Amino acid sequence: MVNTEEYKRIIYQPGRVARIILNRPRYRNALSHPLFREMENAFDRATHDPECRVIVLSGAGDCFSAGDDAIGLTPESAPVLVDEKTPDELMKQWGSEREVWRRYWTEHDYYIHDQWILKIRRIPKPTIAMVHGYAIFRGFNIARSMDLVFATEDALFLPSDVMPLWDMGARKILEVKFEHRFLTARELMDFHMVSRIYPDFATLERETLAYAERVAENPTSSNRRAKEDVYAAMDLMGFTGSNFQREIFDVSFQQRDVPREERHRERYEGRGMARTPRAYRNLKLKLESEGAEVPSAVLKALERAATRNDREAWDRALQQEWRAQYRRERAKADAQVYEEAKAGDETKG
Numbered sequence: 278m279v280n281t282e283e284y285k286r287i288i289y290q291p292g293r294v295a296r297i298i299l300n301r302p303r304y305r306n307a308l309s310h311p312l313f314r315e316m317e318n319a320f321d322r323a324t325h326d327p328e329c330r331v332i333v334l335s336g337a338g339d340c341f342s343a344g345d346d347a348i349g350l351t352p353e354s355a356p357v358l359v360d361e362k363t364p365d366e367l368m369k370q371w372g373s374e375r376e377v378w379r380r381y382w383t384e385h386d387y388y389i390h391d392q393w394i395l396k397i398r399r400i401p402k403p404t405i406a407m408v409h410g411y412a413i414f415r416g417f418n419i420a421r422s423m424d425l426v427f428a429t430e431d432a433l434f435l436p437s438d439v440m441p442l443w444d445m446g447a448r449k450i451l452e453v454k455f456e457h458r459f460l461t462a463r464e465l466m467d468f469h470m471v472s473r474i475y476p477d478f479a480t481l482e483r484e485t486l487a488y489a490e491r492v493a494e495n496p497t498s499s500n501r502r503a504k505e506d507v508y509a510a511m512d513l514m515g516f517t518g519s520n521f522q523r524e525i526f527d528v529s530f531q532q533r534d535v536p537r538e539e540r541h542r543e544r545y546e547g548r549g550m551a552r553t554p555r556a557y558r559n560l561k562l563k564l565e566s567e568g569a570e571v572p573s574a575v576l577k578a579l580e581r582a583a584t585r586n587d588r589e590a591w592d593r594a595l596q597q598e599w600r601a602q603y604r605r606e607r608a609k610a611d612a613q614v615y616e617e618a619k620a621g622d623e624t625k626g
Contacts, residue, residue: 349594
């Protein structure tokens with residue numbers, strides 16, 4: 278258990294409406310394993326606190342969460358484990374990078390799947406995600422794991438590859454997957470994933486907490502039965518009846534059927550796993566084609582992406598000294614294959 282008086286990555290505010298605030302604003306609340314551990318501890322604490330009747334989850338700084346803390350981007354990036362040991366320390370402990378990653382993915386599977394789908398979702402108290410800025414990939418998933426999602430008008434959501442049908446429906450999911458773009462809060466409200474929208478963060482915070490206080494007036498047994506009834510119906514439709522989400526993650530991550538020259542194109546063109554510049558661009562094009570106004574946050578994000586050298590950041594991450602030599606050489610070879618393919622594309626053009 279984490280010493281609840283010494284949280285480093287979250288803020289926990291107990292009370293009738295308990296608040297859990299992701300508190301890594303410098304890294305846009307990237308979700309490291311140590312952060313997942315502190316969140317779990319805080320949810321446990323609120324669950325067992327007889328005073329607490331509602332739990333509100335939010336993010337400090339300019340967004341809810343940018344998603345997984347990917348390799349080499351922060352001091353807690355993958356493969357840092359829940360015990361906070363650095364990759365250098367883990368290599369000394371386990372002797373091989375393969376074993377380090379095996380242990381990381383074992384932990385990761387729990388923190389991205391079982392913790393949220395099988396545990397936190399079953400908390401008997403109402404939970405609310407209060408989303409502003411953006412919620413990307415894993416940030417999107419933990420937001421939708423709450424009972425309710427309230428958001429600012431300009432909040433943007435980028436779903437990961439795992440999107441259960443009951444969130445938006447099969448055809449809408451395919452539309453978004455094929456296009457790969459951010460979804461607006463208004464769009465998700467149309468599909469009943471976002472329940473309420475407010476014009477700015479101050480209003481969102483005030484109205485969310487006011488709603489939570491009203492919910493806290495209900496008998497705890499009434500709120501608990503409401504959750505049990507709804508989630509029992511979802512389970513009958515297959516929500517937790519299979520390992521579908523885990524299987525999809527495994528297949529999509531391995532990319533076994535993707536040609537080598539294409540495998541890292543997203544990475545080397547500065548898009549990374551979440552491919553956020555492409556997702557911003559596709560949202561911009563969609564809104565323009567509909568004659569709708571493009572949010573200033575989207576335009577600013579595209580401006581930042583145009584000046585950012587993500588290729589250098591990825592190379593630095595993949596060439597860290599703790600990594601096995603053969604993996605570093607493979608990363609260099611993959612980069613060379615990509616450069617040759619890119620040069621060939623430019624020649625053809």
